[in-house]
Amino acid sequence: MDRPTLYIANKNYSSWSFRPWMALTGAGVDFEEVLIPFDYPGGNPDIKAISPTGRVPLLQHGALKIWESLAIIEYVAELYPDAGLLPRDRAERALARSVSMEMLSSFRALRSACPMNIRRPKGGIVLPDGVDADISRIETIWRDLL
Numbered sequence: 001m002d003r004p005t006l007y008i009a010n011k012n013y014s015s016w017s018f019r020p021w022m023a024l025t026g027a028g029v030d031f032e033e034v035l036i037p038f039d040y041p042g043g044n045p046d047i048k049a050i051s052p053t054g055r056v057p058l059l060q061h062g063a064l065k066i067w068e069s070l071a072i073i074e075y076v077a078e079l080y081p082d083a084g085l086l087p088r089d090r091a092e093r094a095l096a097r098s099v100s101m102e103m104l105s106s107f108r109a110l111r112s113a114c115p116m117n118i119r120r121p122k123g124g125i126v127l128p129d130g131v132d133a134d135i136s137r138i139e140t141i142w143r144d145l146l
């Protein structure tokens, strides 16, 4: 099988990139990692050259290109069923997908107030309206799942 290539943005700022990177790394996949910075005005032409959406992450496996972080993770989970990326039980797998899709499509207030930056200096920030509701929903998800 060809060695896959994962095109990503900076893991410090791009949680979308970090997710499939963690999945591939956690599954023990031998893959090549190609970092393409995305903080370009008007978008980085290198990303546009490889990705149909002009966004990363993107996994190239042979001739196949897979974009969208969750689609990449699903693909890797199918290729490596013993890696435990998704629950074996169908109902639990459905729940995992519900939560993952909710994360992908929701929490706009939280995301815009707190963009990912692992290296951000410690310090308080003023949270605008809507962020408390997002945090409360995330706490509920975690509590219910645990």
Ligand SMILES: N[C@@H](CCC(=O)N[C@@H](CS)C(=O)NCC(=O)O)C(=O)O
Pocket: 009, 013, 014, 015, 016, 017, 038, 039, 040, 042, 043, 044, 047, 054, 055, 056, 057, 067, 068, 069, 070
């Ligand atoms: N829904 C997509 C989001 C991907 C995305 O937004 N990627 C950003 C980096 S975090 C990007 O490539 N932006 C390109 C640009 O801003 O030029 C996924 O889950 O993969």
